[in-house]
Amino acid sequence: MNKLPLEGIRIADFTWIGAGSFTTKLFADHGADVIKVESADRLDALRGSRPYAQGVPGVNRSGYFADRNSNKKSITLNLKTAEGQELARQLIATSDIVANNFTPGTMEKFGLGYEAVKKIRPDVIYLAMSMQGSSGPEHKYLGFGLTIGALTGLQFLSGLPDKEPAGTGTNFPDHIPNPCHAAFAVLAALRHRRRTGQGQYIDVAQTEPTVALLGPTMMDCAANGKVGGRTGNRHPAAAPHGVYPCEGVDRWIAISAGTEAAWSGLVAALPEADGLRAAQFSTAQDRMANADELDAALAQATSRYEADALMAKLQRHGVPAGVVRSAEDIVERDLQLQHRQHWVRLQHPEMGDAIYNAPPFRIGGHTETVRWPAPLLGQHTDEVCRDVFGMDEAGVASLRLKGVLT
Structure with a gap:
């Protein structure tokens, strides 16, 4: 058995x-x-x-x-x-x-x-x-x-x-x-x-x-003659969509609010972020057209928050968000991986305790x-x-x- x-x-x-x-x-x-x-x-x-x-x-x-x-x-x-x-x-x-x-x-x-x-x-x-x-x-x-x-x-x-x-x-x-x-x-x-x-x-x-892995890119080329390029964290049909700074050194959060429901949740979760309520961000088309300005306004707001606290707050408001983890975070502090017993420690003859x-x-x-x-x-x-x-x-x-x- x-x-x-x-x-x-x-x-x-x-x-x-x-x-x-x-x-x-x-x-x-x-x-x-x-x-x-x-x-x-x-x-x-x-x-x-x-x-x-x-x-x-x-x-x-x-x-x-x-x-x-x-x-x-x-x-x-x-x-x-x-x-x-x-x-x-x-x-x-x-x-x-x-x-x-x-x-x-x-x-x-x-x-x-x-x-x-x-x-x-x-x-x-x-x-x-x-x-x-x-x-x-x-x-x-x-x-x-x-x-x-x-x-x-x-x-x-x-x-x-x-x-x-x-x-x-x-x-x-x-x-x-x-x-x-x-x-x-x-x-x-x-x-x-x-x-x-x-x-x-x-x-x-x-x-x-x-x-x-590159199916959409290949299909866009084959069907439409369009050759995709590098876009960083941007999404072709959603804004905001990127990685934004948080409180502390090199701490970041990924946020994607491409739907009206997610956008409304984002604005509600950050009531102090007046910049997000500007007229140039009123519609999805506006947000796509002004993505650079939107990223700057959102980054100014997120930089005041601790990453995990902001992730939890945004998720409660229906906004897809996730902390950008470091290797130390994943190995030492990821509760989900710990629950699933993902990390296994074994004694190696030369390396000793190894993960x-x-x-x-x-x-x-x-x-x-x-x-x-x-x-x-x-x-x-x-x-x-x-x-x-x-x-x-x-x-x-x-x-x-x-x-x-x-």
């Missing part, structure tokens, strides 16, 4: 960095046996990414890596050796899913492309999630989240008018569209295999889930899904050699001397 939903599923995880690691984390957090294949000679770049625990760099001290790799096992194989490739094939023979997010052709160099893997495990579900997919004039291009944001137009739309594209401040494609689309595809393939016995080759081009995100959804009866901290580099090599490959200590030691286990 207490089994997690994906217990009994094994993933041979060749992914690295952001999108691939988050995809397999979703499975690991729900019970799948995810064995992360790493190399001590060519580290997962995320292991070298800030922030580090206590500010001390180290291959096992990246908070970014840790959060993307909870509940996984780590083995270190040298896939440039014949013995390393053979061990990878043995792992694949016992795995339901093989996942990678390398440039097309990389897995084939190791003899681990889909056609080769299918001969080892005919019903395998093979996930390949490169930037541009497995074919086409640009399929060999190497890309990262920032590249994908640029190529898809996401970065072009992010920022202030008449300024250079600002981007999203993080590699947004790595965190939302790509891992979630890939995980959905794998779950569908698992269901298909359960019904038919057939495996699947899943070819995710990471640019395409990111493009899917992890719980999965962004809950399945009834399975609240405690983040169970183990991220693995140390190669932490489970001996265990996997013994339990999966059937090797004894002498065999493991021999492969270490040969540089097969790095």
